[in-house]
Amino acid sequence: MSAFDNQSLQAIRGAFLDFVDDPFYISESESVRYIPDGLLIIENGAIVDFGSYSDLQKQYSHVPVTAYPAQLITPGFIDTHVHYSQYEVIASYGEQLLEWLSKYVFPTEGKFKDKAHADKIATLFFDELLKQGTTTALVFATVHPESVDAFFEEASRRNLRMISGKVLMDRNAPDYLTDSPENAYEDSKKLIQKWHKNGRLLYAVTPRFAPTSTPEQLHTAAKLLQEFPDVYMQTHISENKKEVAWVAELFPESQGYLDVYDRAGLVGEKSVFAHGVHLTDAEFKRLSAAKSAIAFCPTSNLFLGSGLFKLAQAKSTEHPVKVGLGTDVGGGTSFSMLQTANEAYKVAQLQGDSLSAFKALFLATLGGAKALSLDDKIGNFNPGKEADFIVLDPKATTLMATRNQGAAAQTLEELAQKLFGLMMLGDDRAIQAVYIAGKLAHQLAPV
Amino acid sequence: MSAFDNQSLQAIRGAFLDFVDDPFYISESESVRYIPDGLLIIENGAIVDFGSYSDLQKQYSHVPVTAYPAQLITPGFIDTHVHYSQYEVIASYGEQLLEWLSKYVFPTEGKFKDKAHADKIATLFFDELLKQGTTTALVFATVHPESVDAFFEEASRRNLRMISGKVLMDRNAPDYLTDSPENAYEDSKKLIQKWHKNGRLLYAVTPRFAPTSTPEQLHTAAKLLQEFPDVYMQTHISENKKEVAWVAELFPESQGYLDVYDRAGLVGEKSVFAHGVHLTDAEFKRLSAAKSAIAFCPTSNLFLGSGLFKLAQAKSTEHPVKVGLGTDVGGGTSFSMLQTANEAYKVAQLQGDSLSAFKALFLATLGGAKALSLDDKIGNFNPGKEADFIVLDPKATTLMATRNQGAAAQTLEELAQKLFGLMMLGDDRAIQAVYIAGKLAHQLAPV
Numbered sequence: 001m002s003a004f005d006n007q008s009l010q011a012i013r014g015a016f017l018d019f020v021d022d023p024f025y026i027s028e029s030e031s032v033r034y035i036p037d038g039l040l041i042i043e044n045g046a047i048v049d050f051g052s053y054s055d056l057q058k059q060y061s062h063v064p065v066t067a068y069p070a071q072l073i074t075p076g077f078i079d080t081h082v083h084y085s086q087y088e089v090i091a092s093y094g095e096q097l098l099e100w101l102s103k104y105v106f107p108t109e110g111k112f113k114d115k116a117h118a119d120k121i122a123t124l125f126f127d128e129l130l131k132q133g134t135t136t137a138l139v140f141a142t143v144h145p146e147s148v149d150a151f152f153e154e155a156s157r158r159n160l161r162m163i164s165g166k167v168l169m170d171r172n173a174p175d176y177l178t179d180s181p182e183n184a185y186e187d188s189k190k191l192i193q194k195w196h197k198n199g200r201l202l203y204a205v206t207p208r209f210a211p212t213s214t215p216e217q218l219h220t221a222a223k224l225l226q227e228f229p230d231v232y233m234q235t236h237i238s239e240n241k242k243e244v245a246w247v248a249e250l251f252p253e254s255q256g257y258l259d260v261y262d263r264a265g266l267v268g269e270k271s272v273f274a275h276g277v278h279l280t281d282a283e284f285k286r287l288s289a290a291k292s293a294i295a296f297c298p299t300s301n302l303f304l305g306s307g308l309f310k311l312a313q314a315k316s317t318e319h320p321v322k323v324g325l326g327t328d329v330g331g332g333t334s335f336s337m338l339q340t341a342n343e344a345y346k347v348a349q350l351q352g353d354s355l356s357a358f359k360a361l362f363l364a365t366l367g368g369a370k371a372l373s374l375d376d377k378i379g380n381f382n383p384g385k386e387a388d389f390i391v392l393d394p395k396a397t398t399l400m401a402t403r404n405q406g407a408a409a410q411t412l413e414e415l416a417q418k419l420f421g422l423m424m425l426g427d428d429r430a431i432q433a434v435y436i437a438g439k440l441a442h443q444l445a446p447v
Numbered sequence: 448m449s450a451f452d453n454q455s456l457q458a459i460r461g462a463f464l465d466f467v468d469d470p471f472y473i474s475e476s477e478s479v480r481y482i483p484d485g486l487l488i489i490e491n492g493a494i495v496d497f498g499s500y501s502d503l504q505k506q507y508s509h510v511p512v513t514a515y516p517a518q519l520i521t522p523g524f525i526d527t528h529v530h531y532s533q534y535e536v537i538a539s540y541g542e543q544l545l546e547w548l549s550k551y552v553f554p555t556e557g558k559f560k561d562k563a564h565a566d567k568i569a570t571l572f573f574d575e576l577l578k579q580g581t582t583t584a585l586v587f588a589t590v591h592p593e594s595v596d597a598f599f600e601e602a603s604r605r606n607l608r609m610i611s612g613k614v615l616m617d618r619n620a621p622d623y624l625t626d627s628p629e630n631a632y633e634d635s636k637k638l639i640q641k642w643h644k645n646g647r648l649l650y651a652v653t654p655r656f657a658p659t660s661t662p663e664q665l666h667t668a669a670k671l672l673q674e675f676p677d678v679y680m681q682t683h684i685s686e687n688k689k690e691v692a693w694v695a696e697l698f699p700e701s702q703g704y705l706d707v708y709d710r711a712g713l714v715g716e717k718s719v720f721a722h723g724v725h726l727t728d729a730e731f732k733r734l735s736a737a738k739s740a741i742a743f744c745p746t747s748n749l750f751l752g753s754g755l756f757k758l759a760q761a762k763s764t765e766h767p768v769k770v771g772l773g774t775d776v777g778g779g780t781s782f783s784m785l786q787t788a789n790e791a792y793k794v795a796q797l798q799g800d801s802l803s804a805f806k807a808l809f810l811a812t813l814g815g816a817k818a819l820s821l822d823d824k825i826g827n828f829n830p831g832k833e834a835d836f837i838v839l840d841p842k843a844t845t846l847m848a849t850r851n852q853g854a855a856a857q858t859l860e861e862l863a864q865k866l867f868g869l870m871m872l873g874d875d876r877a878i879q880a881v882y883i884a885g886k887l888a889h890q891l892a893p894v
Contacts, residue, residue: 305796
């Protein structure tokens, strides 16, 4: 079965903004693509043509057009780190990472043994993601295979490009949440065979983090990656200082936190490490060399008091590391990638750096796609890519309308200021419409 | 003319939450007042009785009741630092304090010489404040007397308890924004005579900050305080490291930033200093001794990269300083005191402290009232106080409804968790109704 229904041609007209390169390395005038009056042509869920309206309109004059004259159309947001199972414990009070896991996260994850509960939360989760304009995410399920089935079943029904996997934990967690190296391997293997590349779905081998997996289990994870070389590996790293110290105790033979994963064979091109707040210079270099990615999760890093991620170092010219943005709900405090960009800006400001609106949007779109090795499929409007995109309203509230006065931006400078206002002030009320593989999947109710 | 229209008795029924003491010093079980089914009796805009419904209902059985069975009713929020003139430049990109002032703030403040512009922004500002549940604020106008008139005229029309004043700047600012010690004095004096204690309005002598006032002008400000001993003094202090260094250069004879104000005679019980991010131990002690207040502005301190305010030190038992929360729009990124509390929590977490939901709500209500020496008039539901209060909906969004499941909290522990969820996830959509002096002034449109 094709992932896309057979559709005839359709066209979207409006102001389009995406990236053709990485603005951290290539000037914004060369990496940003802004078409104030553009036309996007879609067929069977994929982009078949894209350009200015004046250039394309004659060729596609027979195609029905949906126009968004006062909005801004961008690729769908990509959330590179989120736990769907933690939907209900978002914003839980008073702890830093390790105590927060024990007190709030583990009990709520225990409920996902019940498939009906997992189904219910998966539905709420995808409703929320679409409302926020997030069309792709790399997602932690729980240790229970049922949680993975619930997640992928719902993602499949909505035809979403989603990645997830069963969490591996065989120690330092409650009994009701632990597996063993053997059944972790068997369960993961079955889930990979069932879901990986099933339609738009992809699988990630998911050891929670070094403290909750024995070295044996980490090797089991690596064995899965060898057997299924195109699946992902996702885990956490160096989020919190106590966590880093604990890992040093648990793995005395290792040369640091990343080395634990490296020795097991888990550091590769399809590995995504969440947080990395306390990575060393050597670890940044190693991630660069391995072409692994980091999910930068600012609202979570602030909420849990983890610290300030060194984005400038990760995106250095010398040792560039792929970086995406992550909400990290339930450690994060919002499913909104706009609000995540807001706090990413603040994390940079506290370190004396300014994260431009274009750089932030890049992280949330093409940068995220690159972090997930999906930039051949999603992340911008290049023909051939899947038509996941969103329609943003820069004037969604009275305050935003006053801050973002005037007609659609004509220059990159005007656009940068409007986009920045949208990111700092916007939330789901600024997400006017969401298209998944060319189909309208969410539309904001008129006020 | 009385500030309050003549009204007959009215009653509000619901779950009420306020404070009878400061939870930073007195245990929450003794400082928090929570009445799950309470009754508030209002007459002529003031609270005349307050207690549990079962205790009071017989006595007031003849009074019409407005009931909010599924909500939480608190005193109106108090924003202790905000610039109404910066409404349009909220979320301006890329600078820290001093450059941000020159690039964005000064040009926008220049527009307030035009009374019609000031009128327009004042209307937008109060619309926004009420939408966010903020019923009292200490507000910077601009250097222009017209801006003060526009502000107070609109506040008066809405019968709001508001404090503001003309900004004093006689150096280091563009010509179009500077006054002189002499006309600053004369203009301020006229405005005090016109607006201070006019209905619910109060005046604050408002030197912007030490760098933009000559020592002579600071003495002029102090002269106004001597002539009008019950007006306020508001200014900025120690927000940004470059600013602190600049003040040391400009005032070489002073023993630090606060000492500049102290030598001028500006440090007293009705002085409110915004920010204080880089205050020294000695300065905290002096503020404590002088009974001055600090406006803690977390979204601004993060957005401008100013740093992390030491709330724990300010609220120490040894040298307690009065503290309120401030949005500091346009340096701040939200008019919402809920979102301000969200980031106050994060600022505390980054320093290893946890700001409880009750403590944060205290800062936004009775704590703010104490910081503004208005705790005899507003800040809680004590009979005799003005009936400014808000109705919060802990289930304002699907996410919040899932996070905050169940009926109204019956215990303080349940309430603390719900309130925390409301603060971290809530915004103006959680502000269901706002009452000013007993009159409904804002109501959320039904979804």
